[in-house]
Amino acid sequence: MDQMKNPYLPELATVVKIIDETPNIKSLQVVFNDPEKMKNFRFEPGQVGQLSIFGVGESTFVINSPPTRMDYLQFSVMKAGEVTAAIHELHEGDVIGVRAPLGNWFPYNEMKGKKILFIGGGIGLAPLRTLILYMLDNRADYGDITIIYGSRTPPDLCYKYDLEDWASRKDVELILTVDNEYPGWDKRTGFVPTVLNEVAPSPENTIAITCGPPIMIKFVLQNLAKLNFNDDHIITTLEARMKCGIGICGRCNIGTNYICKDGPVFSLAKLKALRAEI
Secondary structure, three states: OOHHHOOOOOEEEEEEEEEEEEOOEEEEEEEEOOHHHHHHOOOOOOOEEEEEEOOOEEEEEEOOOOOOOOOOEEEEEEOOOHHHHHHHOOOOOOEEEEEEEEOOOOOOOOOOOOEEEEEEEHHHHHHHHHHHHHHHHOHHHOOOEEEEEEEOOHHHOOOHHHHHHHHHOOOEEEEEEEOOOOOOOOOEEOOHHHHHHHHOOOOOOEEEEEEOOHHHHHHHHHHHHHOOOOHHHEEEEOHHHOOOOOOOOOOOEEOOEEHHHHOOEEEHHHHHHHOOOO
16 A cells, blocks of 8 residues: 555654663654655654554654754653553664654744743653754744753653753753752752742743643643733643544544644643643
């Protein structure tokens, strides 16, 4: 069957680099085996891909490298089940399947000229990372950029190489936190929603984008409301709920909408209209 007519057929890709982000999270940098496919591949910040481990299965992961840096595509995987465990067993040079790009994306054009507030927890920094890097590569288009990011412990912080770079920049405010006191940790302690309250960013001309564990998102949204952020100016992403990625299996529906076709990126206003439980 012609690949263009079979949306389930993945493109072969080779793992060119593996990064141990945390004790249970690895990032894979992959390139398509077909040079023309790699050369012509296009995606938007926030779109996702399905990674296939042949003989095991496939799962959905956001493309967390930005479209401004196309030497490879990066996916970050937390070890949590059969497919992710198989991904963690991969080595550089192994071949996997990739179906991408899928889903919608962050409305970055509508954010131009605005202040951007990123609020992430744990592996939830992955979808934020692609947009952060995109905005840094187009820095003049955006106002102040603030990043509030936390994890359980310092070893659980993802993308430490990025965090070091962002901390050194004068055009980014990076606020790091861990849940509790930790030996050698000299930055903030406390849960991300609490730190958000302490920082108390102004909602004026500001877009807030959040992703992390569901309980974190729940309280972040509550606290953004207390800070008077408008629902239209709060954005999150639900790619973890996606299954087939193309709206056929029907397993990611919110009413008559499908996360994989109508998302995974939603404004809070849209989610409330769908009556979605985040």
